[in-house]
Amino acid sequence: MKIVRCALCMFALLWSSIAVAGEAIESVRVWPAPDKTRIVFDLASAPEHSYFTLYDSRPYRLVIDFRGTRNQVNLDALDFDSLMVDRIRSSSPPQASTTRIVLELSDKVEPTVFPLPPNERYGHRLVVDIPGQSVTQQRVTRSAEGLTERPVIVAIDAGHGGEDPGSIGPAGTYEKNITLPVAQRLADLINADPAMKAVLVRTGDYGVHINQRNRVARRERADMFISIHADAFTSPQPRGASVWVLSRRRANTELGRWLENREQHSELLGGAGEVLSNNGDDPYLARTLLDMSLDSSMSGGFDAANLLLSRLSTVTRVHRREPQAASFAVLNSPDIPSVLVELGFISNPQEEQNLRSAAHQQRLAQALYDGTREFFIKHPIDGTVLANQRIRQHRVQSGDSLSVLAERYGTSVRAIQQHNSLSNTVLRVGQMLEIPSS
Numbered sequence: 001m002k003i004v005r006c007a008l009c010m011f012a013l014l015w016s017s018i019a020v021a022g023e024a025i026e027s028v029r030v031w032p033a034p035d036k037t038r039i040v041f042d043l044a045s046a047p048e049h050s051y052f053t054l055y056d057s058r059p060y061r062l063v064i065d066f067r068g069t070r071n072q073v074n075l076d077a078l079d080f081d082s083l084m085v086d087r088i089r090s091s092s093p094p095q096a097s098t099t100r101i102v103l104e105l106s107d108k109v110e111p112t113v114f115p116l117p118p119n120e121r122y123g124h125r126l127v128v129d130i131p132g133q134s135v136t137q138q139r140v141t142r143s144a145e146g147l148t149e150r151p152v153i154v155a156i157d158a159g160h161g162g163e164d165p166g167s168i169g170p171a172g173t174y175e176k177n178i179t180l181p182v183a184q185r186l187a188d189l190i191n192a193d194p195a196m197k198a199v200l201v202r203t204g205d206y207g208v209h210i211n212q213r214n215r216v217a218r219r220e221r222a223d224m225f226i227s228i229h230a231d232a233f234t235s236p237q238p239r240g241a242s243v244w245v246l247s248r249r250r251a252n253t254e255l256g257r258w259l260e261n262r263e264q265h266s267e268l269l270g271g272a273g274e275v276l277s278n279n280g281d282d283p284y285l286a287r288t289l290l291d292m293s294l295d296s297s298m299s300g301g302f303d304a305a306n307l308l309l310s311r312l313s314t315v316t317r318v319h320r321r322e323p324q325a326a327s328f329a330v331l332n333s334p335d336i337p338s339v340l341v342e343l344g345f346i347s348n349p350q351e352e353q354n355l356r357s358a359a360h361q362q363r364l365a366q367a368l369y370d371g372t373r374e375f376f377i378k379h380p381i382d383g384t385v386l387a388n389q390r391i392r393q394h395r396v397q398s399g400d401s402l403s404v405l406a407e408r409y410g411t412s413v414r415a416i417q418q419h420n421s422l423s424n425t426v427l428r429v430g431q432m433l434e435i436p437s438s
Ligand SMILES: [Zn+2]
Pocket: 159, 160, 166, 167, 175, 228, 229, 230
């Protein structure tokens, strides 16, 4: 009995020393984001690590020791661009069996270092968060209010990112790699329109916490929030785009949460926040104001969803003809008309191919742009350029050209082209045009 025990014990010792000798850093991923840089070390088993900072002289360094671990990663080949982390390299370790990794930092900050257990996608990981703005960020500059008409501001949220790939198509396409280029194409179309401004919730391949996505929209005082995703199902058949809006039940829950959190009152748009702070945060008044704000933003979201769907149906198959009421956490801004667009099913092999195509991405972005613009003309916001757009009908006569019409109606060739989705400047006699003008 005793012998058996001892043998087992020997075996266990042997096993653990084998495991330690076989431990390795298998890969390193770096995700620079607006609020931090996240570095993820992939390991074969739970890391035995320790770390310290060297902040007395430049370069500022975070030193991480992985005990009983070999490094299999060529750190010099890591390709990343972070304002916080200048370099990741190895250094001579205190013991031969230890791997020492040095992060050269641009600032003295308090890093967060924590291990993560395996999930369905990754094995053991050590996560290092270096706080601080790590990517250059665009901010919307509004012209001084009251002086001129302002552009409407559209917050565009490219779903997933960083460690979260979203759904994965049968050919291996990551949803996060579809949502970002479509969001960027949409932002480019919007920013080329003087009446509109886009703000991207994420501009690169990094994760953004679900609550943070809405905060970006609120901070920029967005007039609309569009979250972009691609659908997936367990079978390959389903296909087509769909558009989702905040469900009333979800909205009521969110409203309750908002009322509990007084700090959020001041973040409300539409002046409700100011009314509240002038009235001592009266909870009854808060509820009423938020309810009103919610009703208008929800009906706004529904109308926007309808317009986006009808535009999308001209460039892709549509999965559901009506906007769907959703309880997605990302649609939790009761004060901003918010929609979630599923561009198509990444789980459908044909649609996966389409979603990867730059031409198809551009068509989707154009449809979303057209629908968004139409929404702000049909639901004008006081003080915005689009609120004063009038749409006139014009039947093309011989001798008409886009520049002649632009001149006559006081608008631009580009505005007429965009409004009518014209891909070139050729007009034919008898053609009906809608002329947007101010
Ligand atoms: Zn998604």
